[in-house]
Amino acid sequence: MTVREIINKTMQKLEAAGIPSARLDTEILLAFCLNCDRLELIKNPDKTILEAQLSIFNQLVIRRLRWEPVAYITGRKDFWSFTLEINSNVLIPRPDTEVVVEETLAVCRTQSFNKPHILDIGTGSGAIALALAKEIPEAQITATDISLPALQLAQKNACALGLENSITFLQGDLFQPVHGKFDIIVSNPPYIGAKEYETLAPGVKDFEPREALWAGETGLEFYEKLIYQAHSRLKENGWLLLEIGAKQSETVRAIMAENACFYDRIDVSADYAGLSRVIKGRRK
Numbered sequence: 001m002t003v004r005e006i007i008n009k010t011m012q013k014l015e016a017a018g019i020p021s022a023r024l025d026t027e028i029l030l031a032f033c034l035n036c037d038r039l040e041l042i043k044n045p046d047k048t049i050l051e052a053q054l055s056i057f058n059q060l061v062i063r064r065l066r067w068e069p070v071a072y073i074t075g076r077k078d079f080w081s082f083t084l085e086i087n088s089n090v091l092i093p094r095p096d097t098e099v100v101v102e103e104t105l106a107v108c109r110t111q112s113f114n115k116p117h118i119l120d121i122g123t124g125s126g127a128i129a130l131a132l133a134k135e136i137p138e139a140q141i142t143a144t145d146i147s148l149p150a151l152q153l154a155q156k157n158a159c160a161l162g163l164e165n166s167i168t169f170l171q172g173d174l175f176q177p178v179h180g181k182f183d184i185i186v187s188n189p190p191y192i193g194a195k196e197y198e199t200l201a202p203g204v205k206d207f208e209p210r211e212a213l214w215a216g217e218t219g220l221e222f223y224e225k226l227i228y229q230a231h232s233r234l235k236e237n238g239w240l241l242l243e244i245g246a247k248q249s250e251t252v253r254a255i256m257a258e259n260a261c262f263y264d265r266i267d268v269s270a271d272y273a274g275l276s277r278v279i280k281g282r283r284k
Contacts, residue, residue: 001054004045006030010061017065019203025070026061032074033057067202080131084157089149091212093127096271097188100243101131103269103278104186107239108136113183115140119233121174121187121226122146124212126154126167128186133158133166141167144177147211174225181235187226188243193219219245223252227281231262234283241280244268249276256281 001009007026014022027038033056034041034049041047049057063073071077071092077084079093080101086092108116115138120129123143133141145151151169158164170177192213197205204213215221223242230240240263244252249268256266256279263281271277 001049002045003030003041003047003049006049006054006057007041007045013061013065017067019064019067025064028070029060029064029073030057033060067206069203069207072207077125079125079127081134082130082161084125084127084130085153085160086125087149087153088207089147089209090124090153091188091208093125096273096275096277097127097243098131099269099271099277100128100186100188100241101135103241103280104128104132104184104239105135107184107241107280111183111237111239116183117181117235118142118184118186119178119182120144121185122189122212123154123169124150124188126157126169128188129154129167130157130161130163132186133163134161137166139166142170142178142182143167144170144172144174146171146173147209150209150212175229175233178233181233181238183235183238184241185226185230185234185238186241187222189222189226190215191219191222191243191245191248193217219248220251220255223248223255227252227255227259227263231259231283236283238283239280240283241278243277244279246271246275246277249279252279 010026011022031038033053060073071086072088077086077093118139118141120143123129123145129141129143148171151171155169158167190213194217197214256263264284266281268276269278
């Protein structure tokens with residue numbers, strides 16, 4: 001079969017199963033099997049695929065038809081300017097989370113931080129911490145996670161990117177494993193409430209780690225803890241930046257406003273789709 005024939009046939013299967021982005025998923029999986037990039041597939045639609053390669057590809061498609069995320073099937077996901085190893089112990093990094101990195105870099109540009117001390121809480125695959133380490137080589141970064149398997153993967157990603165000496169990885173819940181104060185605290189915490197969790201797509205609910213998604217009954221539980229506890233862990237004029245759900249900007253802003261004696265310059269930034277995605281505030 002040719003590349004064109006395989007893509008068309010597989011797209012139809014994925015679309016019939018109700019899976020979104022059928023063409024993209026097909027191209028990523030086929031490129032993975034052929035050890036090439038998607039552009040090469042597009043440029044060579046009449047290329048013939050060997051039976052052995054097709055057999056492997058079909059096995060991957062079966063997994064996708066069960067709604068297993070493509071990133072878990074391939075074991076990798078692009079984020080920022082690099083590719084991360086990914087497995088089912090960590091949340092799959094989303095492009096929206098890059099806004100956290102962008103906003104953190106913007107804060108660093110406008111502040112006179114000298115070798116900024118940065119804390120990433122709930123680092124998962126290490127996506128945010130690694131992007132910041134790459135962009136701010138002089139930064140002293142600490143990344144924490146309650147999950148040991150997640151930390152082990154984050155450390156592996158750091159080594160693969162040559163950033164193993166740029167980040168200190170610590171296991172523990174929220175601020176429990178860290179000491180001292182920081183110029184910047186960032187986090188993409190769990191923010192899915194009980195009702196919303198039940199409505200998540202099968203590819204998310206059935207495969208991604210529940211502890212990285214589910215925050216509690218309301219979805220605000222981690223924000224309430226982080227916003228209150230971060231104040232004592234930030235240096236004067238230090239910044240707290242949190243990823244938020246698209247519909248949570250007003251409620252999370254209200255939580256931060258309740259702590260107005262702690263924070264000022266509270267602001268919300270949008271993601272690439274124009275949805276509220278990052279809230280930040282400065283410690284007074």
